[in-house]
Amino acid sequence: MYINLASHYIPSNIIPNSYFFDKNGMDDETIVRKSGIKNRRRTSANENVNTMAISAIENGLNNLPYNITEVDLIIGATYSPYDTVGTLAHVVQQKYGISGAIVFSVSSACSSFVNAIEIAEGYFAMGKAKKALIVTSEHNWAYLNESDPISAHLWGDGASAVFLSSQRVTDKDHEVLGVNTEGHATIGRGPNGVCLKPFDGGISMPDGRDVFYNAIKYMSEKTESILEKSGCKLADLNYLIPHQANMRIINKVAETLNFPIEKVVINMIEFGNTGSASSSIGYSQVFGSMQKGELAVVTVFGGGYSSGAMLVRV
Amino acid sequence: MYINLASHYIPSNIIPNSYFFDKNGMDDETIVRKSGIKNRRRTSANENVNTMAISAIENGLNNLPYNITEVDLIIGATYSPYDTVGTLAHVVQQKYGISGAIVFSVSSACSSFVNAIEIAEGYFAMGKAKKALIVTSEHNWAYLNESDPISAHLWGDGASAVFLSSQRVTDKDHEVLGVNTEGHATIGRGPNGVCLKPFDGGISMPDGRDVFYNAIKYMSEKTESILEKSGCKLADLNYLIPHQANMRIINKVAETLNFPIEKVVINMIEFGNTGSASSSIGYSQVFGSMQKGELAVVTVFGGGYSSGAMLVRV
Numbered sequence: 201m202y203i204n205l206a207s208h209y210i211p212s213n214i215i216p217n218s219y220f221f222d223k224n225g226m227d228d229e230t231i232v233r234k235s236g237i238k239n240r241r242r243t244s245a246n247e248n249v250n251t252m253a254i255s256a257i258e259n260g261l262n263n264l265p266y267n268i269t270e271v272d273l274i275i276g277a278t279y280s281p282y283d284t285v286g287t288l289a290h291v292v293q294q295k296y297g298i299s300g301a302i303v304f305s306v307s308s309a310c311s312s313f314v315n316a317i318e319i320a321e322g323y324f325a326m327g328k329a330k331k332a333l334i335v336t337s338e339h340n341w342a343y344l345n346e347s348d349p350i351s352a353h354l355w356g357d358g359a360s361a362v363f364l365s366s367q368r369v370t371d372k373d374h375e376v377l378g379v380n381t382e383g384h385a386t387i388g389r390g391p392n393g394v395c396l397k398p399f400d401g402g403i404s405m406p407d408g409r410d411v412f413y414n415a416i417k418y419m420s421e422k423t424e425s426i427l428e429k430s431g432c433k434l435a436d437l438n439y440l441i442p443h444q445a446n447m448r449i450i451n452k453v454a455e456t457l458n459f460p461i462e463k464v465v466i467n468m469i470e471f472g473n474t475g476s477a478s479s480s481i482g483y484s485q486v487f488g489s490m491q492k493g494e495l496a497v498v499t500v501f502g503g504g505y506s507s508g509a510m511l512v513r514v
Numbered sequence: 515m516y517i518n519l520a521s522h523y524i525p526s527n528i529i530p531n532s533y534f535f536d537k538n539g540m541d542d543e544t545i546v547r548k549s550g551i552k553n554r555r556r557t558s559a560n561e562n563v564n565t566m567a568i569s570a571i572e573n574g575l576n577n578l579p580y581n582i583t584e585v586d587l588i589i590g591a592t593y594s595p596y597d598t599v600g601t602l603a604h605v606v607q608q609k610y611g612i613s614g615a616i617v618f619s620v621s622s623a624c625s626s627f628v629n630a631i632e633i634a635e636g637y638f639a640m641g642k643a644k645k646a647l648i649v650t651s652e653h654n655w656a657y658l659n660e661s662d663p664i665s666a667h668l669w670g671d672g673a674s675a676v677f678l679s680s681q682r683v684t685d686k687d688h689e690v691l692g693v694n695t696e697g698h699a700t701i702g703r704g705p706n707g708v709c710l711k712p713f714d715g716g717i718s719m720p721d722g723r724d725v726f727y728n729a730i731k732y733m734s735e736k737t738e739s740i741l742e743k744s745g746c747k748l749a750d751l752n753y754l755i756p757h758q759a760n761m762r763i764i765n766k767v768a769e770t771l772n773f774p775i776e777k778v779v780i781n782m783i784e785f786g787n788t789g790s791a792s793s794s795i796g797y798s799q800v801f802g803s804m805q806k807g808e809l810a811v812v813t814v815f816g817g818g819y820s821s822g823a824m825l826v827r828v
Contacts, residue, residue: 274697279598281712285623285817286705294699303697303820304622304629309599315618322636328694342713380642383588383617385608391600398595398712399656503599506617 201321201364202373203512206484207260208360209252210471211241220353223346231353236447240356240472242341248282250291252359253335257292260361263488265370266331268296271363273320273329276305277312277336277476279396279503280343280403288337302329309394310443310502311381312336312476314510317364318379324366332364338475343402351405354445356472360480374490374512377430380422381508388414394503415449415501420456422509423499430511432495434459439486439496444468444478453499476502490514515635515678516687517826518645520798521574522674523566524785525555534667537660545667550761554670554786556655562596563651564605566673570649571606574675577802579684580645582610585677587643589633590619591626591650591790593710593817594657594717602651616643623708624757624816625695626650626790628824631678632693638680646678652789657716665719668759670786674794688804688826691744694736695822702728708817729763729815734770736823737813744825746809748773753800753810758782758792767813790816804828 216239217228231237243252253276261268276289283291287305292298302323308315316334323329340355365373385391388410396403405411419442427434440459442450444467454461465482468474474481479498490496492514499509530553531542545551557566567590575582590603597605601619606612616637622629630648637643654669679687699705702724710717719725733756741748754773756764758781768775779796782788788795793812804810806828813823 281598281621282714283705283709283711284593284595284621285708285710285717286699287621287623287818290622290697290699290705290818290820293697294704297700299698299700301697302629302632302695303699303818304620304626304633304695306618306620307595307598307601308604308618309601312618315616318616318642319618319633319636322633322640322642325639326636328632328636381616381618383604383607383615384613385600385604385606385617386611386613390608391597391604394599395597396599397597400596403599504601504604504617506604 201324201366201376202368203362203364203376204369204373205260205264205363206487207256208481208484209255209259210358211243211247213242213244214239215242224349224352226349226353235354236469237472239470241358243339243357249278249280249337249339250282250288253288253292253337254295256335256359256361264363269298271298271331271333272301273323273332274301274303275316275319275334277316278305278338279307279309279475280339288335292335308506309504310475311500311506311508313480314379314498314500314508315381317510318381320364321379330366334362336360336477336480338477340403340475343396345402354473356474358471358474358477358481360477360484362480374514377511377513378426379510380426384505384507387505390505393505412449414505415445416452416456418501418507419453419499422507423457423497426497426509426511436495437497438494439463439465441465441479441482441496441498443500443502444482445473515638515680515690516682517690518677518679518683518687519574519578520676520801521570522795522798523569523573524672525557525561527556527558528553529556538663538666540663540667549668550783551786553784555672557653557671563592563594563653564596564602567602567606567649567651568609570673570675578677583612585612585645585647586615587634587637587646588615588617589630589648591630592619592652593621593623593789594653602649606649622820623818624789625814625820625822627794628693628812628814628822629695631824632695634678635693644680648676650674650791650794652791654717654789657710659716665717668787670788672785672788672791672795674791674798676794688828691825691827692740693824694740698819698821701819704819707819726763728819729759730766730770732815732821733767733813736821737771737811740811740823740825750809751811752808753777753779755779755793755796755810755812757814757816758796759787
């Protein structure tokens with residue numbers, strides 16, 4: 201399985217920490233100390249997960265080494281949907297006239313990007329698809345409560361698009377050396393650690409400490425296990441791309457692994473937590489600059505709980 | 515791929531057509547003439563897609579030929595979620611202590627049950643799972659607008675649980691002879707034919723005629739193609755289990771195929787349209803009574819648009 205292209209979109213509307221002081225009482229210094237976040241982006245009035253997914257595709261389309269209509273599998277990933285029936289994946293199919301494709305959307309919270317990669321791997325293994333498009337998109341602002349002092353200031357909006365193929369297309373492709381996912385609903389606060397209940401309060405994070413502890417544990421463990429399973433060493437890793445929830449979590453993951461923080465891709469300081477899109481946006485940010493032979497791990501932890509990791513080599 | 519068990523749950527609260535006359539102006543005679551629906555079920559105050567999924571499992575658990583903790587893949591299917599982060603699949607993992615499983619939820623509207631089957635097939639093909647649990651659950655009443663004269667009276671609540679294995683477990687297993695799915699967002703009204711926008715109006719069906727026409731076309735075509743691909747004949751089919759949206763659609767599918775309506779599984783007259791759960795509830799209704807050698811086709815059409823079919827033999 202190969203990744204042919206990764207691109208992303210971030211709304212232009214910058215919301216600084218100072219926005220929240222009147223809303224939930226959190227000041228800039230406290231937000232930075234607790235999360236590392238300085239700014240986050242917010243959609244404009246006519247944007248949602250569907251439009252952002254299309255914007256992410258548009259930002260990469262000129263670099264796609266084949267016609268987008270060759271895609272035969274479209275997987276959307278979001279926990280903040282605009283429409284749960286005509287999902288972002290269906291809207292992408294319509295927009296680009298990709299008739300005949302297999303189309304659906306998934307959620308495993310902030311881990312969904314890696315789940316979608318693994319699901320595509322299954323379709324390639326069956327021979328039921330040859331080229332897949334995964335769009336991850338989160339519209340956190342649609343569901344957050346600005347007065348919530350625990351998590352209102354953590355979230356941001358954003359999207360990514362990642363094209364995969366069962367066979368190598370160009371020598372710039374990234375080969376996926378391994379991908380795995382796991383549900384962790386049986387540990388800690390499980391499904392109640394992070395919530396988005398569309399008709400019962402929107403996004404909330406009732407127990408950040410439980411999320412914090414498990415995110416560090418599993419993002420570290422999944423990184424080590426995906427490297428080990430593929431016979432690669434951490435010392436050879438050029439980029440570690442974790443889920444972008446909290447700078448303290450990211451620092452602790454790097455510390456636990458004894459991995460240099462300079463090689464960790466970080467976008468949450470400026471973008472906030474963009475949910476399932478966050479790690480794929482990070483991957484997109486380094487995709488084009490990775491050199492032949494370089495290795496990257498995407499490692500994620502999310503609500504549910506859930507985790508996963510992917511190892512790629514150019 | 516084999517199906518080891520199918521079970522379902524329908525809330526006890528019966529809502530007759532007469533409920534709607536004061537709400538959206540539709541009388542019993544008109545609802546029956548236009549849709550065939552006489553009653554539908556509605557969750558009680560503490561129920562949602564998560565609790566219904568567990569109730570569906572509980573209704574079958576005594577007949578499961580292995581311990582539920584042997585499941586290593588849990589796929590939830592819903593377009594009417596209670597929580598999009600800690601999804602119904604995660605809640606099921608927690609409830610039954612199924613640690614180590616791969617867990618996520620999907621939506622391709624009313625087709626999601628068949629999408630989930632095909633995704634499980636991919637995990638079996640990769641050898642990443644051996645036993646899968648698919649829970650489909652729809653809480654339409656959470657998102658419908660009772661005053662909507664077009665579709666308020668069409669929906670019902672319900673859930674199902676289907677256990678699958680890569681290898682045969684008992685001689686009562688149903689073998690999956692074929693499964694396929696397709697997105698149809700490029701035809702007709704596509705993603706706008708049926709909508710559930712959690713923060714923008716809930717469930718709606720702006721153009722029933724377009725849905726009607728395409729549902730007949732694709733549920734018929736998918737039935738024929740799955741039989742043909744597996745070398746089976748329509749004349750040998752014992753049960754046709756279509757998506758349960760509208761009696762006129764179901765009658766037209768039977769007429770188009772020249773298939774006896776007596777062999778068509780129908781639950782929508784009493785349960786309403788239970789979304790992605792509807793066909794799997796229908797499958798569950800006949801699962802235990804199917805005899806050795808008998809064939810059944812599940813054929814679905816849903817928002818997105820989307821379609822799919824599955825052929826099983828005992």
